[in-house]
Amino acid sequence: MRTWEFEQRPVIVSTGTVGGPFEANGRLADDFDTLHDDLWLNEATYEKAHKVLFEEASLRALEKAGITKEQVDFFIGGDLINQITPTSFTAKTIGAGYFGLFGACSTSMEGLALSAFIINNGGAACIVTGSASHNAAVEKQFRYPTEYGAQKPPTSQWTVTGAGASVVMAQGEGPVVTSATIGKVVDMGLTDPMNMGGAMAPAAVDTIETHFRDRKIDASHYDLIATGDLGHIGREVAFDLLKKHGTDIPEEKFQDCGLLIYREDQPVLAGASGAGCSAVVTYGHLLNRMKKGELRRILIVATGALLSPLTFQQGETIPCIAHAVSIEYGGGNL
Amino acid sequence: MANNKKKNLTPIQQEYQQFQSEREVKRPVVKNCIKAFFVGGLICLIGQFIQTFFIYNFNFTEQTAGNPTVAVMIFIAMLLTGFGVYDRLAQFAGAGSAVPVTGFGNAVISAAIEHRSEGFILGVGGNMFKLAGSVIMSGVFAAFIVALIKTLLIQWGAL
Structure with missing residues (x-):
């Protein structure tokens, strides 16, 4: 069994989302707490700006919940930079017990699943969890220099500049985390780092099917199933693969965070990606829709490609993972 | 392959x-x-x-x-x-x-701009040619091979 059911119903009491200039022009601009019009965020380096993104999102979430840093038991988060330094600096600012995660773009739900599990079992009363990515800092590490003129293929994705954090507590008002399915590494032998959607799709399919099987439910249980950041190609592949396996999900219910965040006319090729992508879309847009009553039960399946620049240069395949967390709001029972 | x-x-x-x-x-x-x-x-x-x-x-x-x-x-x-x-x-x-x-200029300059944040020596100096370096290497090597062939042809009296 890779699925946890949370009988104590841990609550997401508040969230904080911060985005950059590209996100401000996107479709979900209204769902951000803070938007910056400068990629540098008044810092000397992109890495420092990355840290500030995460700090702002975490502090904003605490402020909205009316909680001080001293009341936080644990901070659980991650990002894509080597040794997850932006997260560790954020942890220093918050000053709580700290778990640093690396799950690439699946980190948001890995953190939420662990937070809910710890709270459900009485291990803490208040946890801050989240993830972040910064377009220029991540591109610098994984691809080419920002200003280098390399033509990207239509399968490549745009790294989100953004951070999403949430405050998870044992008691309070807000959407509740009802269950989580922890993903296993799925590697279909793909090696193209410019087509991560295609590599990650089988991991998302595996986690969704495991979730349904473990909880003995089907797609009709949810109003929305949102994958992390598969993009156009990955989403289509995952949808067709689920259909082939006999898991039917109505097309309009099967969304992707990487496709929700930007407008069609933004030059993002196959869609968005990055550790901040599923975090800002879930903690901003999707939870706002739940609070408006448009959605009651959702399943977020954050997908991650666990490659490094070193492994793909050495010709290794791309190991992928997906973590699913179900969130409910508004008088529902488990 | x-x-x-x-x-x-x-x-x-x-x-x-x-x-x-x-x-x-x-x-x-x-x-x-x-x-x-x-x-x-x-x-x-x-x-x-x-x-x-x-x-x-x-x-x-x-x-x-x-x-x-x-x-x-x-x-x-x-x-x-x-x-x-x-x-x-x-x-x-x-x-x-x-x-x-x-x-080629873009490859050198973009890398120099990108790594300015790590300082002039280790950042700019160390990374400036990280993309263009392979171009220079290939160019020098190709020139060497061509020069070698030309020299041999002249030695053998073919040119």
């Missing part, structure tokens, strides 16, 4: 890769080639104008005008890179903006 790689894959992996490949959006190779041809040609045309300008207005000959022309072209590439335009041009032009000397 492709078949060799496939040998290490399980049948499930092979089946999935086939499945994925059918849904993957391919690079529009013909369209990219046409765009590269015209943008690359346009960059060369600008270079030709500059060279002609140097020959007619200063004391340069066709042989000596090359160096100032290249310097001007790289200077323009530097400005475009610094203002964040060159990478956008490249997304449209592909090889058209990568192959001319301006592409």
